[in-house]
Amino acid sequence: MLTRRGFLLSLSAGVAAFAGVRYALSSGEGAIVTVLQKRLHYLILDDAGVHAFAKDLAASKMITVGKLRLAAAAGLLNFEPQSMNLLNTMLRQGEEHIVSTYLLSSDFFLRGADVTQKVSYMGFYDPFAYACRNSFARFTLDTDG
Amino acid sequence: MPPHYDTIIVGTGFASAFFLLRHLEYASPDAKILVLERGRLDSKKWQLENRATSSIPAHNVFVNKNLDKHWLTSPGFGGNSNCWWGGATRMMPGDFQLQSRYGVGIDWPLSYDDLEMHYGVVEDVMSVSGPVDSPMPRSKPFPQPPHIFSDPDARLKKHFPEGWFHPATTRARVATASRPACCASGVCELCPVDAKFTIQNGLASVFHDPRVTLLLEAPVDGIETAGGRASGVVYRQGDRTVHAEADLVVLGASALFNPHILLRSNIQHPLLGKRLHEQMPVDVCLDLKGVKAYNGSTTISGNGYLFYEGEHRRDHAACLIETWNAPFAYGRNAFRSERDRWTERVFMRFMFDDLPRDDNTVTVNAANPQLAETRFNGYSDYALRGAALIPKMVETLAQALPIEGIVSVLTGATTAHIQGTVVMGDDPASSIVDRHLIHHQYRNLLVLGASAFPTAAPAYPSVTVSALSLWAADHLHEGQA
Numbered sequence: 001m002l003t004r005r006g007f008l009l010s011l012s013a014g015v016a017a018f019a020g021v022r023y024a025l026s027s028g029e030g031a032i033v034t035v036l037q038k039r040l041h042y043l044i045l046d047d048a049g050v051h052a053f054a055k056d057l058a059a060s061k062m063i064t065v066g067k068l069r070l071a072a073a074a075g076l077l078n079f080e081p082q083s084m085n086l087l088n089t090m091l092r093q094g095e096e097h098i099v100s101t102y103l104l105s106s107d108f109f110l111r112g113a114d115v116t117q118k119v120s121y122m123g124f125y126d127p128f129a130y131a132c133r134n135s136f137a138r139f140t141l142d143t144d145g
Numbered sequence: 146m147p148p149h150y151d152t153i154i155v156g157t158g159f160a161s162a163f164f165l166l167r168h169l170e171y172a173s174p175d176a177k178i179l180v181l182e183r184g185r186l187d188s189k190k191w192q193l194e195n196r197a198t199s200s201i202p203a204h205n206v207f208v209n210k211n212l213d214k215h216w217l218t219s220p221g222f223g224g225n226s227n228c229w230w231g232g233a234t235r236m237m238p239g240d241f242q243l244q245s246r247y248g249v250g251i252d253w254p255l256s257y258d259d260l261e262m263h264y265g266v267v268e269d270v271m272s273v274s275g276p277v278d279s280p281m282p283r284s285k286p287f288p289q290p291p292h293i294f295s296d297p298d299a300r301l302k303k304h305f306p307e308g309w310f311h312p313a314t315t316r317a318r319v320a321t322a323s324r325p326a327c328c329a330s331g332v333c334e335l336c337p338v339d340a341k342f343t344i345q346n347g348l349a350s351v352f353h354d355p356r357v358t359l360l361l362e363a364p365v366d367g368i369e370t371a372g373g374r375a376s377g378v379v380y381r382q383g384d385r386t387v388h389a390e391a392d393l394v395v396l397g398a399s400a401l402f403n404p405h406i407l408l409r410s411n412i413q414h415p416l417l418g419k420r421l422h423e424q425m426p427v428d429v430c431l432d433l434k435g436v437k438a439y440n441g442s443t444t445i446s447g448n449g450y451l452f453y454e455g456e457h458r459r460d461h462a463a464c465l466i467e468t469w470n471a472p473f474a475y476g477r478n479a480f481r482s483e484r485d486r487w488t489e490r491v492f493m494r495f496m497f498d499d500l501p502r503d504d505n506t507v508t509v510n511a512a513n514p515q516l517a518e519t520r521f522n523g524y525s526d527y528a529l530r531g532a533a534l535i536p537k538m539v540e541t542l543a544q545a546l547p548i549e550g551i552v553s554v555l556t557g558a559t560t561a562h563i564q565g566t567v568v569m570g571d572d573p574a575s576s577i578v579d580r581h582l583i584h585h586q587y588r589n590l591l592v593l594g595a596s597a598f599p600t601a602a603p604a605y606p607s608v609t610v611s612a613l614s615l616w617a618a619d620h621l622h623e624g625q626a
């Protein structure tokens with residue numbers, strides 16, 4: 001009979017094997033698209049833009065191929081902040097790096113972070129070219145800044 | 146016969162420019178001053194087009210023997226003012242008196258009060274924005290109004306009124322004659338709008354004085370000495386080696402290159418080139434609940450002094466905290482991905498002072514003596530003990546901030562604040578320059594800059610570097626005013 005421990009072990013072995021296969025087969029761009037679809041599922045993303053971003057991000061080498069393959073291996077699994085083991089932390093940070101770069105490269109924040117509007121990719125984020133396009137900074141005092 | 150000058154100055158960074166500013170006030174109308182700069186004049190336009198602050202790569206000027214530890218340098222007219230982030234904090238009074246107040250490290254041979262007036266002049270020249278209150282005593286207000294806090298800063302200020310402050314910074318709050326206001330670009334090392342003070346945009350005029358001859362692409366190889374005095378320098382121009390004589394020689398080549406030049410000149414001291422150090426940086430990323438970050442008006446929107454001055458300095462390093470208000474810097478995981486919670490995250494840099502170690506060094510590279518060589522074997526236990534307390538410090542911050550979790554704690558590779566390699570003090574046996582930055586042995590040789598710092602304060606160094614240059618120039622001309 002399969003004990004609970006045995007069950008858990010075989011389950012994690014299965015997940016690991018699955019992840020291993022995904023790791024071996026994964027492409028950097030595919031991983032980026034998967035991460036965006038998973039993490040930003042509540043946004044209306046423009047498909048072509050997401051793929052163009054994935055291509056640009058992979059080409060930028062900002063995130064190493066190894067890390068992208070790890071993200072691809074994780075696929076649709078969700079790693080939450082509460083589970084702070086090293087692998088989870090790494091994955092979550094890697095995924096948020098991709099999400100952050102995408103959001104900065106899109107018109108999402110510039111249009112007031114409206115989740116009901118389609119989000120468009122505007123071109124790979126370049127802090128020098130878009131220097132003063134900071135939509136978070138406040139330059140006048142409202143109350144107690 | 147080599148040409149003769151009244152004064153030869155090496156370098157065009159903060160140390161040299163502020164020295165020259167004051168020196169020119171005293172110098173006679175027919176004074177002859179030669180300034181030698183290794184690099185080129187890489188204009189702001191050139192820098193932006195080339196996405197670099199210098200046309201000379203760092204590996205052309207030094208070899209780093211420990212690649213885990215970075216030392217940053219930007220050779221060229223204006224030195225590291227081209228790539229600095231514009232943080233302009235003064236040191237705290239206790240930073241000058243670690244030994245007498247707290248029984249650790251060594252005292253500086255001068256006090257905060259000695260520099261207070263000079264700090265004020267530097268802040269005026271740099272048009273510094275800063276808080277209306279201040280963590281340290283001041284005789285006059287900052288020339289520019291404060292920046293706007295981010296929401297996390299505002300909460301911290303409310304809870305810790307004596308512990309959290311607007312940043313003292315040259316990232317302009319309001320436009321000056323030569324700089325626009327800061328727009329929180331987050332890439333201050335190459336400010337896209339030129340909002341921070343640099344020598345190029347704020348103090349280049351001193352190098353255009355008719356008494357000054359500025360030579361670019363003129364690396365100094367050594368100082369020449371005769372009869373117990375510095376007699377001049379030897380430098381290169383193209384393929385030529387040139388000798389120039391002077392009554393006064395002033396080194397302002399930075400804590401990396403001042404010792405390199407002195408070592409190459411065979412000017413010996415057991416401590417020369419030792420005690421290379423800077424603050425220990427630890428980057429902490431925190432998730433917040435219901436508080437939005439990144440909404441201050443400049444890249445670093447707050448400074449925490451909660452863990453800076455106090456009796457804890459007897460046991461472990463003091464700490465200055467920066468709030469990073471820039472989701473754009475370095476493309477990190479700036480945002481959360483949960484809906485509506487994108488900016489409920491704050492990055493903070495904790496900078497701990499270090500007690501210098503003799504085994505961290507700048508030397509002359511054996512294979513190519515034109516290169517300096519750095520070796521770094523680690524921070525002091527004092528700094529490490531301070532950094533180990535970060536979880537406790539975060540608990541304290543949690544009194545003001547709804548911290549949901551610690552996302553990451555990472556030791557940074559550098560604060561870019563190189564110090565300590567030509568130490569100052571009263572005793573020639575344990576220091577190389579005196580309290581006025583005059584070489585103990587060669588009394589017409591000044592060695593300016595953070596190379597003289599006996600210990601690293603948590604504060605940024607450059608306004609202290611600049612104030613020290615004014616102090617040194619004043620002393621030189623004492624009685625002449």
Ligand SMILES: Cc1cc2nc3c(=O)[nH]c(=O)nc-3n(C[C@H](O)[C@H](O)[C@H](O)COP(=O)(O)OP(=O)(O)OC[C@H]3O[C@@H](n4cnc5c(N)ncnc54)[C@H](O)[C@@H]3O)c2cc1C
Binds near residue numbers: 155220366402610
């Ligand atoms: C990325 C970065 C960010 C920073 N941010 C801050 C900050 O926010 N606040 C702060 O206070 N400090 C900051 N600093 C540190 C600050 O830049 C230094 O403290 C400051 O530049 C030191 O001034 P200096 O004049 O002594 O040396 P430098 O600015 O390094 O100038 C030395 C000059 O000497 C020249 N030189 C060197 N060797 C020779 C030679 N052999 N012959 C001729 N010329 C030579 C160099 O080309 C250079 O022009 C930062 C540094 C970096 C790299």
